[in-house]
Amino acid sequence: MLLITTCALAGIALVQSVDDRAQVLVVARDVPLGQVVVEEDLALAQISADPAVATVAADQADAVVGQTATTPLVTGELVTMSKLDSAPLPEPGHQLVAIALRPSQLPAQGLRTGDVVQVVSTPGEGGEVPTQLPPSVAATVLRVGEPDMDGITVVDVQTPETDGAVLAARVATGRIALVVEAPGGGA
Structure with a gap:
């Protein structure tokens, strides 16, 4: 009798869950x-x-x-x-720049959409350490691609349109690094 009652209740519960x-x-x-x-x-x-x-x-x-x-x-x-x-990406007044980065140019914790970063110009391998702050461009990470066979990761960033061309020129040299200012867009 207990088995029949249990089966009946389970059946009722199943029918009700399907209806929901x-x-x-x-x-x-x-x-x-x-x-x-x-x-x-x-x-x-x-x-x-x-x-x-x-x-x-x-x-x-x-x-x-x-x-x-x-x-x-x-x-x-x-x-x-x-x-x-409803707003398109990049946002109005901004530009989208793709940055191809080697593992040594990325933070070990990785990057996430919404991270606020500084893209910093570096002297390159064997170059002299600058005595002044190197030039940098502020950007927001929009997308982080998967590393390719060589470990290169493409990161799409959004930057003010006044900085887009400058950033693209710096990226083309390969002598850059990312510094995370605000993970996930937090302050």
Whole structure:
């Protein structure tokens, strides 16, 4: 009798949990940071989620299409508004600069989207140590790529448009290092 009652209660709970499923948006294909989300980037999924889990209801797709991805969106993950913004990247008045860095030019803790950094000019290997502060450009990390076969990591940074060309010229020399000022954009 106890076994029958337990099975019946488990069956009722299962049916109720299926009824509590909601249709939400998921990422249908990878969306790189800074790319505008289009309808083909979205898919629907039925989930039963805790209310504390951030989701976007399927009927809110129009609010997502046209938004800019503020972090890379990976296929299969739940769509959340915290990873989207209506402003394009780079922000108005800013420029996007790609920096290819060797492991020795990066902090050991790594970099994250939102890190505020100084890109500092260095004298290069065997160069003299400067007696004055070397030139630097402030930037915000937008994306950190995966290291390639040679260990080179490409980091996309956003900098004021007045500094973009200067930074690109310094990056081209390869004689730079990154100094993290505010991890994750914190103060």
